[in-house]
Amino acid sequence: MDVLFLFPVKEHHEQRLKEEFPDVNFLFDRKPDDAAALETSEVIVTYGADLDEAHIEKAKGLKWLMVASAGLEQLPQDAIARRDLTVTNVRGIHKTPMAESILAHILSYKRGLKKIYEQQARAEWNKKIGGKEVRGSNALILGPGAIGGEAGRLLQAFGVKTYGCNRSGRKADYMDEMLSFDGLLEALPGMDFVVSVLPSTPETRGLLKKEHFGAMKDTAVFLNFGRGDLYEEQDLINALNEGRPAAAVLDVFDIEPLPEDHPFWGMDNVTVSPHASSLSGKYVDRSLDIFIPNMKLWLAGKPEEMENLINTERGY
Template identity: 35%
Template sequence: MEKRILVINLKPELVQIERLKQMLPNWEVVADNDPDHLEHYLKEAEIILHWKKAIAPTILEENTRLKWIQTWSAGVNNLPLEALQARGVCVTSANGVHAYPISETIFALMLGFTRKIHTYVRQQQVKTWHHAHLSGEIHKKTIGIIGVGAIGKETAKIAKAFKMKVLGVRHSGNPADDVDQMFQPEQLDEMLPQCDYVVITLPLTTETTHMFAAPQFKRMKDSALLINIGRGPIIQEEDLIEALEQKEIAGVGLDVFATEPLPEDSPLWEMDNVIITPHTAGATEYYATRVIEDIFLPNLEHYIQGETPNKNLVNFEKGY
């Protein structure tokens, strides 16, 4: 009988190979961060940990044994979900591992704008001593969190330490701890005028694509700051650039973009009221540990018992 195969698209030192081999004594467990080295194994793999776009042709055209993919990211919009659903392959995401680092990034951006750190860094480069009309603070202001999942909940918890009023948007409209008032997506335009800070923590789906465009920017306060750590296409970038130029909003912190890397000719690079980070909001020294120990291993225990992995199981209809 041929061995069942687990393929891990990572360097072996990033995963607990020996522990996995103990859990899967009759399996072949292969780890390598070069898909070319895994070509043979990918054709026969039953489980894949860490989806990479480069493996798609092999998986979709040659592998008939694949049953489960555990992604290394929270977002799954880069996977061929329809094809995987048709093949009966279940997908679990890394949703939840980003709550601490991304919520820290959100507040780094909020505080950076409010306390003009971005301005002072620029001034330091040219040895300019100027107070830059600093006057803002975030205490007791209103924050709107668009997408109250793991990241949104952690952001709301931190916001309460600043005595902020917290508004939230989630599909169900159900209440959540630390959120003073919850809205549903169709109520977004009602919520936006109330917010001093708007934070997007949504996945990319057909419903969220261009959720923020000219009408939404016009509903926001001209003093409001927008933070997007979800996915770039949630914002219509041309409309955002115009809103910034027309001072319809005060500024934006962006970790994600419609095209990545952000093209050199994008006006966003040169704008004083924009802070850009290169899709690194979720980076953390604990990333691998959290994906493996908190998500993959519990799911693997279910799988080897003949059950469907149930932690972060992707709903193909919803797209996340």
């Protein structure tokens, strides 16, 4: 069996895989235009953005697509659905670095770290940095899954009350209260932090409208660590200029890299993060921690028991 990796892995990762699966032929660090490798591989491991519909059609032997990413919106989903392929992702591996990033930005904002850094650059001694406590705040987490739940756990440890919001309002870990998307507009005026870790799906694209931003407190902070198509960027720009919310921390954007002339770069109440919140140096290790058990189940003829199976029609 050929297993094709479309992104580079380190030597110790290759060795780990060969030791676990001595009878599998791994094709490491190939490109999707490697026609021979594409055609013979039963399993393809990819970040997702490098495959298009033509590649899927050429991959005659493909049965399982392992996506080393949580989001699937960059994949040719119609072509994948037509082939009835098994698709898995690495949902959950981002939870530690992303939750820590969310907490870091919240603490930085509340404790005035940006102002402290700016004062240091000017050799200025000034205690009036406007630092406030996080304890006693309310945080609304859009998408309280693995990442949102871990963010909720950390925030609760700091005395923050957590509200989870998903499509159905069903219970989620580390959320003090739950609501559905239908109750979102009503809940926003009571929130100090609004954090999105939502994926890009038909239900979430364009979910936030200008009325949602307008309903936020004039002291609230909006943080988007999910996907950039959650709202129209101009709506957020207008809302920030009007003072509701007070500030935004953005790790994802409609167009990436963010264009040099984009207004976000010049806005004092916006923190631009280069889609880096999930980085920690452990990405591939954690991806393999999901891939290896799934590969064992695949070889045993038990694909239905694999972790992180994706419904290709829903996209998650």
